Every structure is written in structure tokens, then in C-alpha cells.
Amino acid sequence: AEVLINLNASPFHRGKHKERWQVLADRATEQKMPIIYVNQVGGQDELVFDGGSFAVNEDGQLATVAPDFTEGSFEMALERTVRGLQIEQGIAAAALSDVAAVWQALVLGVRDYVEKNGFPGVVLGLSGGIDSAVTLAVAVDALGAERVHAVMMPFKYTADMSIEDAGEQAAAMAVEYDIISIEPIYEAFMAGLSAQFEGLSADTTEENLQARCRGVLLMSISNKKHRLVLTTGNKSELAVGYSTLYGDMAGGFDALKDCPKMLVYALAQYRNTLGYCIPQRVIDRPPSAELAPDQTDQDNLPPYEKLDEIIERYVEDDQSPEQIVAAGFSQNDVERVVRLIDLNEYKRRQAPVGVRITTRGFGRDRRYPISWAWRKS
Structure with a gap:
């Protein structure tokens, strides 16, 4: 040859x-x-x-x-x-760049999944947060604004700035946009469950119910209009279970499924260099699920800079907790994050498919058991 x-x-x-x-x-x-x-x-x-x-x-x-x-x-x-034969310079x-390549991968992944499965368009919840903002921008770049429907679903814990920022981005990207309050739906659920909840203190059940009200709305719009629901969770949240089954995880495709949180911020900054579409306040403000008063993600999680690296070392690099601690991370942080990753395999089994952009994404790349009766408490 x-x-x-x-x-x-x-x-x-x-x-x-x-x-x-x-x-x-x-x-x-x-x-x-x-x-x-x-x-x-x-x-x-x-x-x-x-x-x-x-x-x-x-x-x-x-x-x-x-x-x-x-x-x-x-x-x-x-x-x-x-x-012998030489190839001339062509x-x-x-x-x-790394971030530009990831952006193109997300856009192509969303476009081909929607096109090859015959969906006329997509619908997603636009919360005023960074993840849904980036997902909306990916969807518009992939499909065009006319095929994207964004829905803001506020509740009493939703900040005014969230509603303002969601509306600003929807207008900037010229997508179909609606605001549907979940309050009457939530109150109807609570009324129906009042006998079951009598005498019990409020806890994460009420927070998860808010997310599930939103999931019901999006899936109903999807069923009626035949549009694919794009979920907006990132790899960091999926790793530690910072999401709600049948709530914000309800949908057909997750563009950011393999993107750690700090990369999501980089993607937002990158997309704005191509044309401003994500309000700077969305990028700058502390992330929050807005399921309780004054709630932020860091109330329950280590800073994302640390969290993302622990996840990368444990999930992608196969490092043991001992190796991660030896690299300079706090033992308490490592043990907590690793425990959350292991415990939340059951959620990830029910997560929608999404674009893989790392050497090991959750799903077919990482198959671990759900039941770990032998692990340390």
C-alpha cells in the first residue's frame, strides 16, 4: 500500500x-x-x-x-x-476552541435528535436561571426560533428578576413565550393531599411538588402540540441528585446532560460573544432552584468549582475517594459528594438521553448498580 x-x-x-x-x-x-x-x-x-x-x-x-x-x-x-506518495497542502x-466545539456539539446533537425523530419543534421551561437560558439558546441555534416554545412557570418563590430575565431572553431570541403560574395547580394538589399530609411538617415533598407541577404542564403541552420537551439539567446536578424525578427531569432530551455547571457558565459567555441573548444578570446571580425562600444551590452543595472537579475525578477519571482527598480536597466534601453520586443512580436511570461531551457521561458509559446494600452507611 x-x-x-x-x-x-x-x-x-x-x-x-x-x-x-x-x-x-x-x-x-x-x-x-x-x-x-x-x-x-x-x-x-x-x-x-x-x-x-x-x-x-x-x-x-x-x-x-x-x-x-x-x-x-x-x-x-x-x-x-x-x-512515495505525498499529500499536498490543502x-x-x-x-x-474547547467551548466553541462543545457548543457546536450540543447544537448538532439537539438538531439531529429532533429531526431524526420527526418532532416539529421543542418546548422547555424557562426559569430565569443559567441552565434553561443556555438550553434555550442551544435550541434556537439548532432549530430556529420559530420551532422553539419557552414557558415561564412562576410560583410565590420565583423572584421578580427571574421573570424579567426570562422575558428578556425570550424576546431577544424571538421565540414563542408564555407565562403560566403553577400556583392554582399546586394548591389543587395540596388540597387533594391534605388528609395524607395532616399533622406532618413541610419538607422537600412540597418543593418537589412544585417541580412536578411544572413537569405536568410541559408534558401536557408536548402531548397536545407534539413538541419534544427539552429538560435543562446539567451534569453536576444529575451527579448529586439535585433534581426531581417526574418534575424537572420529565422530558425527552437534555442538551446539558454531560455539561458540568462551570462549563454551562462558559457556554453562556461564549454564546453572548456570537450575539447577545442571555442577560448578564442570569450569568452573574447565584444559582437557585427557587423552591423555597432565599434558596441557593450552595445551601446544600459545595461550591461548583470544587463540586465539578470532584465529580470529574470520581466519574470520569475513576479516582477513589482516598485519591481525591490526597489531591487536596476536604474529606467531608469528598465523602458527601461520592455518597450522593452513588445514592442517586436510581434517578439517573430515569433521566432523558442527552448529548455526551466528556470521556464518560452518565448512562451507557457508566453502568453501576442501584442497590448497594453492602456499601458503608
Whole structure:
């Protein structure tokens, strides 16, 4: 053989380009011949194939690089030299930044999931928070504003700024937008459950009921209008169970399922560089589920900077709690986070499918038992 052609369906994850280039460069120098690497483009459930086909010469140097996340036909010329066939320098598509590549993966993943499953559009809850704001922007970039319906579902704990910011973003992105209060629905549920709850103190049951009222609304709109419900949870929340089954987890696809919280902030900042659409106040304010007065995520969780790294080390890097503590994290934080990850496998089994952008996402990449009777209390 004088040239190798490598046909691939290689799914995207962060940093994958460098891995591919290094592997092909090593093989080219080892075999002393050029290699043409051709990769698929498109979304298939949680996997996104990012294209980025390229060619390397026998010295391992890149000769041609096609654009990422773009279908197309690209020509390259081969020249016979004293060293054998050589690929002439061709197109050299600019490399995407890490955050830009993730954004393109999310957009392509949402677009192809919606298109390939025949949905006319999507509906999602727009809370005025960062996760739903980024999900809305991804949906509009993927499908166009005319196919996206955003619904704000306030309750007595919803801050005025949340309603204002949700409305501002919906207007900026020109999507269909409605405000539907969950208060009458919630009160009807509470009235129906009053005999069951008599004499019992309020707890997270009432908080979860708020989320489930919103889930009922979105799923009803979905059923009636045949639109796919996009959920808006991120990897950090999914890891520690900071979500409600049959509430904010109710839906058909989760664009941010494999995105840790700090990456969600970076995605919001990146999207605003393409055209302002996410109010800065949404990015700057402390995250909150707004299910109780003056509630913030950090009331019950470590700071997201720490939480995300503990999750990455435990879930993606297979580090033990002892190894994570040795890396400088508090033993209390590590033990608590690891325990939450293990305990909430049952929730993740019922989570919607979503785009995978890391080396190990929850779902098919990480299969752990739900029942752990043998684990330490």
C-alpha cells in the first residue's frame, strides 16, 4: 500500500481532536506512508460525530484539515515523490476552541435528535436561571426560533428578576413565550393531599411538588402540540441528585446532560460573544432552584468549582475517594459528594438521553448498580 484511508464514525468528546491527530501521526511515521482520516458528521442519540476529517503525511505532519461539525466534499491532491506518495497542502480549517466545539456539539446533537425523530419543534421551561437560558439558546441555534416554545412557570418563590430575565431572553431570541403560574395547580394538589399530609411538617415533598407541577404542564403541552420537551439539567446536578424525578427531569432530551455547571457558565459567555441573548444578570446571580425562600444551590452543595472537579475525578477519571482527598480536597466534601453520586443512580436511570461531551457521561458509559446494600452507611 502507498496510502491508508481510515473510514470512521468517531464520536466527539472534549480534546478528541488532539488524540486523533497524535494517533494518526504515530501510525503514519510508523508505516512510512500518508493516512487520510475520514470521519462521520451527525448526531445519534447521545453521540455526536464531529467530522473534522484530516490527512497526515509520512512524517506525521498535517496536510489537510476539514471543518468540524460540517458535512461536505473536500478534494486533496497526492503527488508522487522519491519518498512515495505525498499529500499536498490543502484546506486548513481553523481549530475551534474547547467551548466553541462543545457548543457546536450540543447544537448538532439537539438538531439531529429532533429531526431524526420527526418532532416539529421543542418546548422547555424557562426559569430565569443559567441552565434553561443556555438550553434555550442551544435550541434556537439548532432549530430556529420559530420551532422553539419557552414557558415561564412562576410560583410565590420565583423572584421578580427571574421573570424579567426570562422575558428578556425570550424576546431577544424571538421565540414563542408564555407565562403560566403553577400556583392554582399546586394548591389543587395540596388540597387533594391534605388528609395524607395532616399533622406532618413541610419538607422537600412540597418543593418537589412544585417541580412536578411544572413537569405536568410541559408534558401536557408536548402531548397536545407534539413538541419534544427539552429538560435543562446539567451534569453536576444529575451527579448529586439535585433534581426531581417526574418534575424537572420529565422530558425527552437534555442538551446539558454531560455539561458540568462551570462549563454551562462558559457556554453562556461564549454564546453572548456570537450575539447577545442571555442577560448578564442570569450569568452573574447565584444559582437557585427557587423552591423555597432565599434558596441557593450552595445551601446544600459545595461550591461548583470544587463540586465539578470532584465529580470529574470520581466519574470520569475513576479516582477513589482516598485519591481525591490526597489531591487536596476536604474529606467531608469528598465523602458527601461520592455518597450522593452513588445514592442517586436510581434517578439517573430515569433521566432523558442527552448529548455526551466528556470521556464518560452518565448512562451507557457508566453502568453501576442501584442497590448497594453492602456499601458503608
